[in-house]
Amino acid sequence: MYCMNRDSKWPKRIVPLTDFDGWVASRKTPVYLIVHKSSRDTLETIAAARGSTVQMLSPEFFGAQLPPPGGP
Numbered sequence: 001m002y003c004m005n006r007d008s009k010w011p012k013r014i015v016p017l018t019d020f021d022g023w024v025a026s027r028k029t030p031v032y033l034i035v036h037k038s039s040r041d042t043l044e045t046i047a048a049a050r051g052s053t054v055q056m057l058s059p060e061f062f063g064a065q066l067p068p069p070g071g072p
Helices: 017-025 037-049
Strands: 031-036 061-066
Touching: 031 037, 037 061
Parallel strands: none
Antiparallel strands: 031 061
16 A cells, blocks of 8 residues: 655656646546545546446456547
8 A cells, every 4th residue: 555645756657636627638548546435426527528437346446448538
């Protein structure tokens, strides 16, 4: 398990939530998001806005594939 705090340097593959909209808008290929069940509602909102659906990966985790801006 990796725990982030304010003083930690973010790993390249983990995008801070504050940077998410800009990061996902800059993607040229689909992005697959995985969230803990406690963030399912947020993922549902993000996925619906991009015409995607959420799938249960396990009882604890959910995922959704987001198309790049402008479609597949």
